[in-house]
Amino acid sequence: MKKTILLTISLSMMVSLALAAPHKDLQEYCQQIDDAIAHSADYIAAHEQRIGEARRALALETTPTGKYQRNFRLYELYKPFVSDSAMYFLHQCITLADGTGDVSSAVRCRSLLAIRCANTGMYDEALNILDSITVQSLDTLALGTYYEAYNNVYSELAYYTHLDNMRQNYQERANHFEQLMLATMPSTYETCFLRREQRAQGEGRLDESMAINDEWLNTVEPGSHPYALVALYRYIEYKMLGDNDQMLYWLVESVLADIRNGVMDQGSMWELANELMLRGNIDKASSYISFTSDCANRYGSRQRNWQIAPLLTTIAKNYKAQSERNTTQLRTALVVISVMALLLLGVLLFLHRRNRQLRSARNALKESNDELATANSQLAAQTQELSTLNGQLSIVNSKLSESNRVKEEYIGRFMSLCSQYIDKLDNYRKMVNKKMKNKELEELFRISKSTELKEKELEELLLNFDSVFLNLFPNFVNDFNALLQPDTQVHPKDENRLTTEIRIFALIRLGIEDSSKIAEFLHYSVNTIYNYRARIKNGAIDNRGQFERRVKEISLFRT
Secondary structure: OHHHHHHHHHHHHHHHHHHHOOOOOHHHHHHHHHHHHHOHHHHHHHHHHHHHHHHHHHHHOOOHHHHHHHHHHHHHHHOOOOHHHHHHHHHHHHHHHHHHOOHHHHHHHHHHHHHHHHHOOOHHHHHHHHHOOOOOOOOHHHHHHHHHHHHHHHHHHHHHOOOHHHHHHHHHHHHHHHHHHHHHOOOOOHHHHHHHHHHHHHOOOHHHHHHHHHHHHOOOOOOOHHHHHHHHHHHHHHHHHOOHHHHHHHHHHHHHHHHHOOOOOOOOHHHHHHHHHHOOOHHHHHHHHHHHHHHHHHHOOHHHHHHHHHHHHHHHHHHHHHHHHHHHHHHHHHHHHHHHHHHHHHHHHHHHHHHHHHHHHHHHHHHHHHHHHHHHHHHOOOOHHHHHHHHHHHHHHHHHHHHHHHHHHHHHHHHHHHHHHHHHHHHHHHHHHHHHHOOOHHHHHHHHHOOHHHHHHHHHHHHHHHHHHHHHOOOHHHHHHHOEOHHHOOOOOOOOOOOHHHHHHHHHHOOOOOHHHHHHHHOOOHHHHHHHHHHHHHOEOOOHHHHHHHHHOOOOOOO
């Protein structure tokens, strides 16, 4: 019955914590961590200020008991900050406890010193300290810490040894002292929570391990240094459960707690760097592993550097491989751009030739129109039928002349744009070449990912189209709105620009009626073009079926 109640409470807490954890993407988490790293100097300064206050308090202390307490407080402040300083103040505590005959305090501090030695890779020193301790007349805390120290040393030895028989021997000893510690220390002691959760995890009892973590989490203050350790093991829980969102949230919580408390002995940051590397984010992984490596060097832990070194090497290799791939892609892009520039030059030459042919044809057509006009004036008096025919022919000729003027205007502007685009492509090629020579690959990669150039060129294209069209059809907007009901008329904010709706029907006026071609030119989907056309036609004054035909009849006048 008790187990059922415990499991129900555990599951309820898991659900509430899961709902409380925000679902953010990796980029948002990285932004939070980058902000924290940017202020890490402030967090470190704040921790150093607390250390300075503790040192001044020690200098003012006169009694041996008070000095012991002040030295022990300095040990606690230096424990996650600088390993050598933490060990120094533990030595001071041992000297003061021996001087006052406080056996339990002396044994506890020696045990803590052995733990510090083991955590920095000094296993022989740790065992020598523990072997020198005589276990007599100790209080519960001192005895439990003594067992904890032995468990810590043998667990480390079992983890790092390469000999199978020695590993089994060390693990058996570690398990022995773990049982003694759990039987001696209060169950709410941090190491007891940690060992119980590790044991449940190792044996696959994830419901029980999560319940232990829930209980442990309720004993720590959110954002504190102990909170970072609880969050790290909560990350491990969710990782074993395969919950990607929750595991990432708690890993980031642990990382942020370490950074904001000025912790130099970090276990979660290099775990995050490994996660980022596995997800392909080599840049961030490299940045974070470098940060935690600097912190480990400042802390002075050989063990942490041993843990970081293989990951640092792997990230460096992946970063080099990614850089080589980016260089290859940039070279390929440069070749493609060069080929496109040559093709564009060929198109420009072809259009230039066609323009000369069209100009000659226009002149010939104009001469023919003049001759026909003369002939029509001579034949007008002879027959009404011929007069009607001549009138129709005059309309055709007027449309051809209008078409020629439209083509001349747009072809001239198109040739100018082609020339400008060749210059822009050449400048872009020079910029790419320069940055490749300077090995500014990250900047070049950032530029190549941006769509700003495309959007700018598209806006310039539409601006040129609007300018030429309004030059040819200065009254088009007014004539277009005259075909619509007052509440559906479209009025551009800028008299020199067209709206998307007017631009669609401007293309129709120029003879481009296919929605797919209009969509391709304006960079919209075909459905969007259909919707625009249908909505405007629904606002026509009379027969909507004749609306586009009337648009095509809007006259061309030059201002």
